[in-house]
Amino acid sequence: MWWSGLPLVVIELKSASDENVDITDAYNQLQTYKMTIPSLFTYNSFLVTSDGVNARAGTLTADEDRFMAWRTIEGDGVAPLSIPQLEVLIKGMFQRDRFLDIIKHFILFQSDGAETIKILAGYHQYHAVNKAVDSTCRATHETGDRRIGVIWHTQGSGKSLSMVFYAGKLVISEELENPTIIVITDRNDLDEQLFSTFLKSKDLLRSTPVQAEDRAHLRELLNNRTSGGIIFTTIHKFVPISHELKESEQPYAALEKVAETSVDYGKNMVLTSRKNVIVIADEVHRSQYGFGAEVIKGKTAADVKYGYARYMRDSLPNASFIGFTGTPVELTDKNTRVVFGGYIDVYDMTRAVEDGTTVKIFYESRIAKLELPEEMKPKVDSEYEEITEHQEYSQKEKLKSKWARLEAIVGAHERVKQIAKDIVEHFEKREEAQENEGGKAMIVAMSRRIAVDLYNEIVALRPDWHSEDLMAGKIKVVMTGSSSDPQEWQPFIGTKAGRETLAKRMKDRNDELKLVIVRDMWLTGFDVPSMHTMYVDKPMSGHNLMQAIARVNRVFKDKQGGLVVDYIGIAEKLKEALAQYTESDKKTTGVDTEVAAQILLEKYDLIKELLHGHDYSKFFTGKPSEKLQAIVETMDYIIELREERKNDYLKLVTEMARAYSLCATTGVAESLNLEVGFHKAVKAGLIKMIGADSKKKTPSQLDSELNQLISKAISSNEVIDILSSVGLSKPNIAILSDEFLEEVRNMKQRNLAVELLNRLLKGNIKTFSRRNLVQSKKFSELLEASIRKYQNRAIETTQVIMELIELAKKINEAEKRGEKTGLTPDELAFYDALAENESAREVMGDEILMQIARDLTTSIKNNISVDWAIRESVQAKMKMTIKRLLKKYGYPPDKTAKAVDIVMEQTKLMCQNESI
Numbered sequence: 001m002w003w004s005g006l007p008l009v010v011i012e013l014k015s016a017s018d019e020n021v022d023i024t025d026a027y028n029q030l031q032t033y034k035m036t037i038p039s040l041f042t043y044n045s046f047l048v049t050s051d052g053v054n055a056r057a058g059t060l061t062a063d064e065d066r067f068m069a070w071r072t073i074e075g076d077g078v079a080p081l082s083i084p085q086l087e088v089l090i091k092g093m094f095q096r097d098r099f100l101d102i103i104k105h106f107i108l109f110q111s112d113g114a115e116t117i118k119i120l121a122g123y124h125q126y127h128a129v130n131k132a133v134d135s136t137c138r139a140t141h142e143t144g145d146r147r148i149g150v151i152w153h154t155q156g157s158g159k160s161l162s163m164v165f166y167a168g169k170l171v172i173s174e175e176l177e178n179p180t181i182i183v184i185t186d187r188n189d190l191d192e193q194l195f196s197t198f199l200k201s202k203d204l205l206r207s208t209p210v211q212a213e214d215r216a217h218l219r220e221l222l223n224n225r226t227s228g229g230i231i232f233t234t235i236h237k238f239v240p241i242s243h244e245l246k247e248s249e250q251p252y253a254a255l256e257k258v259a260e261t262s263v264d265y266g267k268n269m270v271l272t273s274r275k276n277v278i279v280i281a282d283e284v285h286r287s288q289y290g291f292g293a294e295v296i297k298g299k300t301a302a303d304v305k306y307g308y309a310r311y312m313r314d315s316l317p318n319a320s321f322i323g324f325t326g327t328p329v330e331l332t333d334k335n336t337r338v339v340f341g342g343y344i345d346v347y348d349m350t351r352a353v354e355d356g357t358t359v360k361i362f363y364e365s366r367i368a369k370l371e372l373p374e375e376m377k378p379k380v381d382s383e384y385e386e387i388t389e390h391q392e393y394s395q396k397e398k399l400k401s402k403w404a405r406l407e408a409i410v411g412a413h414e415r416v417k418q419i420a421k422d423i424v425e426h427f428e429k430r431e432e433a434q435e436n437e438g439g440k441a442m443i444v445a446m447s448r449r450i451a452v453d454l455y456n457e458i459v460a461l462r463p464d465w466h467s468e469d470l471m472a473g474k475i476k477v478v479m480t481g482s483s484s485d486p487q488e489w490q491p492f493i494g495t496k497a498g499r500e501t502l503a504k505r506m507k508d509r510n511d512e513l514k515l516v517i518v519r520d521m522w523l524t525g526f527d528v529p530s531m532h533t534m535y536v537d538k539p540m541s542g543h544n545l546m547q548a549i550a551r552v553n554r555v556f557k558d559k560q561g562g563l564v565v566d567y568i569g570i571a572e573k574l575k576e577a578l579a580q581y582t583e584s585d586k587k588t589t590g591v592d593t594e595v596a597a598q599i600l601l602e603k604y605d606l607i608k609e610l611l612h613g614h615d616y617s618k619f620f621t622g623k624p625s626e627k628l629q630a631i632v633e634t635m636d637y638i639i640e641l642r643e644e645r646k647n648d649y650l651k652l653v654t655e656m657a658r659a660y661s662l663c664a665t666t667g668v669a670e671s672l673n674l675e676v677g678f679h680k681a682v683k684a685g686l687i688k689m690i691g692a693d694s695k696k697k698t699p700s701q702l703d704s705e706l707n708q709l710i711s712k713a714i715s716s717n718e719v720i721d722i723l724s725s726v727g728l729s730k731p732n733i734a735i736l737s738d739e740f741l742e743e744v745r746n747m748k749q750r751n752l753a754v755e756l757l758n759r760l761l762k763g764n765i766k767t768f769s770r771r772n773l774v775q776s777k778k779f780s781e782l783l784e785a786s787i788r789k790y791q792n793r794a795i796e797t798t799q800v801i802m803e804l805i806e807l808a809k810k811i812n813e814a815e816k817r818g819e820k821t822g823l824t825p826d827e828l829a830f831y832d833a834l835a836e837n838e839s840a841r842e843v844m845g846d847e848i849l850m851q852i853a854r855d856l857t858t859s860i861k862n863n864i865s866v867d868w869a870i871r872e873s874v875q876a877k878m879k880m881t882i883k884r885l886l887k888k889y890g891y892p893p894d895k896t897a898k899a900v901d902i903v904m905e906q907t908k909l910m911c912q913n914e915s916i
Contacts, residue, residue, distance in 0.1 A: 001094070006043040008103065009094075013086075016052020023051040027064045034060065045103045046120045048089065055085035057093065059107070059118035065555055068122050069355060075127030078351070092123065102126065105169050108161075110200040122357065124153065125162045128345035132322060133169050135344050136278065140176060140320045147341030148278070148322035154349045155326035155550030156358040156527070160197045163280055163324055167230060168204045170278060178227040179276040182319070183209075184312070186235050186283065193525040194282060195232045205230060212237055215271075222272040235281075238271075238311040269314040277319040279312075281340070283326065283524075283543070326550065327543040349553075358553040360561040362662050364593040365571060366422060410537065410568065411450040419567055420457035423535055426565065427515065430533050433664035434559075438509030441533040442551060443517045446568075448479050450537070451517045452489055458515075465515075470494075475515040476502055478522060506531075509556075523548040529556035535565045541573035549574075560658045563593065596662035597669060603656035604672055607679060610649055611637065619678050634682045646686075653683040826861075827853045833902040834891070844891065852889050859885065860907055878907065 001009040010033065012026040026049035034041060041060055049056050049067060058067035070089040071078045079088040093099060106121035106129075121129070128151050139148045153159045167181050183198070185191045191211065198209045209230040212218035215237050221229070323340040352358040409415075427441055445451035455477050459466035467473030468491070481493035494502070499521070505513040509530045516522070519538070524547045534552050552562025614637045619630035638649050660676045663669045669676075823831060831853035859881055882900050891899060 007040055008043060008045045009048060010040060010044060011048040011050070014049075014051040021051060023049050023054045023056060024064065026051060027056075027067060045107060050086045050089075053085070055089045057089060057120060059120045061115075061117045062120075065356070065557060068357065070123045071355060072123050072127065075123075075130070101130075105129075105204075106165055108164065108168075108201050108204040110197075112200075119161065121161070121165055122158060122355070124345075124347040124351070124355075124357075125158055125165060128153065128347065129162060129165045129169060131344050132166050133173065135341075136170065136320065136322065137173075137175050139341070140179075140275070140278070144320070145341070146318070146320040148320055149341040149344035150323040150325060151345050152325050152328055152343060153345070153347040154352050154358065155547060156553045156555075157326075157347055157352045158357070159324055159326055160194055160525075161201075163194070163282070164198055164201045164204065166322075167198070167280070168201070168206075171206055171228070171230075176278075177276055179278045180222065180225060180228060180272075180274070181230045181278050181280060182222075182316070183230065183232045183280045184235050184282065185232075187524070188234055190282060190525050191232055191234050198230060198232070219271045222274075222277075226274070227276055235312060238315045269311075270317060271315040273318055275318040277316055279316065279319050279321045281321065281323045283324070283547075325543075327546045352553075356555060358550075359555060359559055361549055361553050362561050362563045362593050362596060363566065363571070363574065364563060364663075364666070365566045365569075366426070407447050407450070410446050411453065413453070416450060416453045417457050419537060420454055421461060422567075423454075423565075424458060424461050426535075427533065429664045430563070431514075433661040434532060438530045439514070439533075439559075440506060440509075440528055440531040441515050441535065442522070442531060443515065443535040444523065444538045444540075444548065445517055445519055446538040448481065448485075448489065448492075448519055451477050451479060451519055452492055454537075455492070455517055470498055470501055471505070472512070474512050475517070476513060477517045478502055479519055480521070523551070526551060527554055529554040530559070531562070532556075532559055533563045533565060535567065536570055537567040539568060539573075540570060541576065545570060545573055558658075561596075561662050563662065593663040593666055594668075596659050597666045600656060600659040600663060600669060600672060600676075603652050603659060604675060607649065607652050607656065610641075610645065610652070616678070620674055631678070631681050631685060634678075635685050638682070638686060650683055650686065653679045823850060823853065824857070827857045829906050830856045830903060833906045834899055844889070848889055852885060852891070855885055856882065856903065879904065 001007070001011065010030065012029050012033075014021045014023065014026045014029075030047055030049065044060055046057055046059050047062075047067075049058075055069065056067035057070055058064075069085060070092045073079055073088055073092045079092075093102060102121070106126055108119050110117055110119060132148065132151060135148050138144055139146055151159075151162065153162060163183070167183075170176055170179055170181060172178075183194060185194060195209060195211055198205065202208050207228065207230055209232055210221060212221055212231055212233040218231070218233055218237050221231050321340050322344075349358065349361075353360050423443060430441070431439060443451075443454065445454055455475065458475060462474075465474035477492040478494065478499060479492060481489055483490075485493060502513070502516070503522070503526070505511045506516060507528050523544070528551070531552050531554065534549060536548070540548055549562075549564045552564065554562075611634070614634065616630045616634050618626045622630070638646055641649070657676060657680055660669055660672070664673075827850070831850055834849050834852055860878065879900060882903050883896065886896050886899060
């Protein structure tokens with residue numbers, strides 16, 4: 001799409017009526033354009049792909065799974081399915097004002113130092129941010145209530161970037177007059193993560209964000225300006241100066257309420273009284289509100305403590321507040337609405353899954369399988385969250401007695417040993433079942449002691465997973481600590497730089513680091529798209545639980561869903577947390593793996609029905625050679641089915657394998673392990689045999705499917721080497737010898753023989769077409785006619801095999817024909833072009849036509865220039881040369897025009913071959 005002469009958007013459209021092309025082909029075509037005509041993308045804003053049914057938008061640097069649908073036109077709701085996706089996208093993105101808004105405010109670049117990526121906002125981000133800006137103008141007006149509202153966008157849907165886009169629009173808003181923006185988090189690690197996202201986006205923000213070191217620094221940052229600036233701070237920095245606490249010296253949990261005499265509090269409470277201050281609060285829960293005073297009595301005196309919201313509001317009396325959250329605000333909570341106002345926009349988990357922004361989260365309980373005594377099964381109650389909140393920030397705080405008792409039970413040596421064994425076996429099965437390599441997992445332990453013990457038990461079972469080198473090893477513990485911690489913990493207590501290194505390793509799908517054990521670290525704001533499993537052995541509830549399990553909901557290639565494995569009994573807490581979500585989310589989040597197991601059974605039953613009457617039981621009972629024979633016979637049976645039934649089989653196997661990947665460790669999946677492996681092997685063989693012309697998958701996707709065979713009973717070379725399994729020696733694809741054709745004629749698997757011959761002949765004709773246009777066209781038509789009769793069941797399989805064998809012999813003869821005539825391949829090709837007209841051949845005879853072909857070849861080769869194919873003047877000269885030669889030898893005038901066109905086409909082929 002051109003805008004004032006600049007190509008701002010490139011749209012690749014594929015045919016809606018051609019089943020052989022889809023939206024993946026459109027994406028791949030754009031990648032080709034990027035390599036061949038890079039100048040087209042100098043001014044590019046974004047790209048659009050569509051196959052008539054689907055439509056997606058993405059940027060130059062986006063992988064295919066990051067091209068997203070635009071599901072709304074005006075932003076008031078998702079467009080109905082009755083409106084084509086392409087129409088919704090065009091009307092939703094290309095309406096003049098919206099388009100200009102998108103390219104100005106909703107596209108940004110970020111760099112990690114190694115590579116730069118370009119990011120386009122999703123439709124939910126675009127409309128939520130604009131609603132938030134409108135609400136900001138309302139709330140900051142002279143008569144406004146300073147409560148902008150709350151944006152609830154589920155974890156993994158780009159909440160941090162939504163904040164960036166929002167801040168970017170605020171800083172240039174004429175109505176808001178360049179406000180000062182304060183971004184507040186309730187954790188130092190969250191502050192670092194969010195600050196990093198904003199810092200990478202400073203070009204869009206038109207300023208460099210800064211972090212407040214303490215309350216005094218925060219006051220300085222606010223008072224040294226009258227407008228502008230983006231300041232990051234944790235909420236505890238609003239604690240009044242006289243009683244300020246530092247995280248390194250005081251337990252974080254103690255910061256929930258902070259003592260302050262009313263006199264001192266009154267003197268120091270206001271940091272700035274400016275009205276052009278907008279506070280963006282990340283995760284509006286608990287610490288972001290709480291106004292009530294609490295009287296604390298000591299032995300000799302009493303004091304008053306307040307919640308953070310009171311300190312924050314007193315410090316910024318005229319500021320306006322907006323909250324962003326990945327989990328819903330509790331229905332019973334009134335404080336959040338008092339501080340921030342109602343919802344501005346909601347983008348729940350169900351819609352994120354529908355859009356492909358996130359994947360579903362599945363749940364699996366492993367408690368019963370550990371067979372622990374009843375008294376050993378921890379009972380989670382509402383007090384645990386309060387007890388465990390931020391526990392690890394302090395080494396001085398004494399463990400609560402109840403926590404200590406529970407920790408002792410959960411961390412009992414025998415229990416840790418059992419869980420370690422179960423995790424190792426479970427994770428290895430999960431790795432085998434995944435469609436893509438590079439999958440990661442996280443283990444959440446209840447305490448640092450248990451984390452260390454669990455690590456030691458796991459590496460005792462798998463010593464090769466261990467390494468003392470920070471840059472090596474398959475498993476690591478990520479935790480903080482100090483020199484006063486036990487000596488055996490010291491190797492696991494890392495520095496901030498060490499944790500950043502491990503984070504990079506974890507995010508790199510090609511790195512050998514696959515498993516990390518954490519307690520609190522990385523449970524919020526840490527994104528690893530390839531993470532598919534979280535093992536939970538720590539009491540969690542509410543938004544903390546939902547934020548934690550969302551680590552596995554990120555989109556990654558063919559990842560079907562994330563799995564939460566429960567060792568401690570969080571099921572009830574999961575249900576309680578989900579009670580605050582939308583109705584659709586309650587049904588689609590935390591789905592039990594038994595649901596996936598039922599889908600697996602359903603797909604298996606459909607496959608059995610499709611193969612009714614075909615016996616492949618020897619795969620499960622026979623010798624290796626018989627197993628392979630069962631695969632080949634099943635391939636032959638499927639090939640004989642109608643085309644749509646054949647496609648049904650391939651689709652069902654894909655769906656069954658995906659369901660298996662979600663529940664590979666359940667009893668149902670284990671009982672069907674060999675069945676899944678068998679059908680994946682059959683499918684891989686079919687794709688290898690009949691999918692040569694398919695454009696549905698890229699080579700890497702095809703390789704992945706061929707290599708991802710679940711059952712150990714099948715090796716990839718047995719599956720791929722179909723020819724040897726049916727008693728055939730491997731042919732040279734370009735030469736169809738009589739001996740090989742005789743072997744094919746005697747094959748027992750008749751349908752497989754047809755597919756094999758079809759594939760070999762197509763390859764041969766394709767090779768032939770590079771030299772001889774006319775002959776290859778004839779052979780191609782003959783092949784298509786035979787295969788059409790076979791597919792329509794117009795002739796018997798045996799008969800079509802005979803036809804194909806005869807065609808193969810004709811191709812062989814055609815290739816040898818030049819030797820008999822004394823013509824070179826190029827001369828023979830021109831001869832065939834001239835002899836295409838039978839009347840011309842009858843009038844002139846073979847000898848004259850052969851002489852014309854020799855003269856043509858010599859003349860054309862002498863006149864071909866490098867740029868002849870693109871320069872019309874050179875082509876015109878070539879045509880005149882051909883016409884003169886034909887006239888010289890008396891070629892029939894009424895046939896000359898057609899002959900010239902055919903010769904020109906053949907000349908193009910010659911030119912291509914010369915350049916090769």
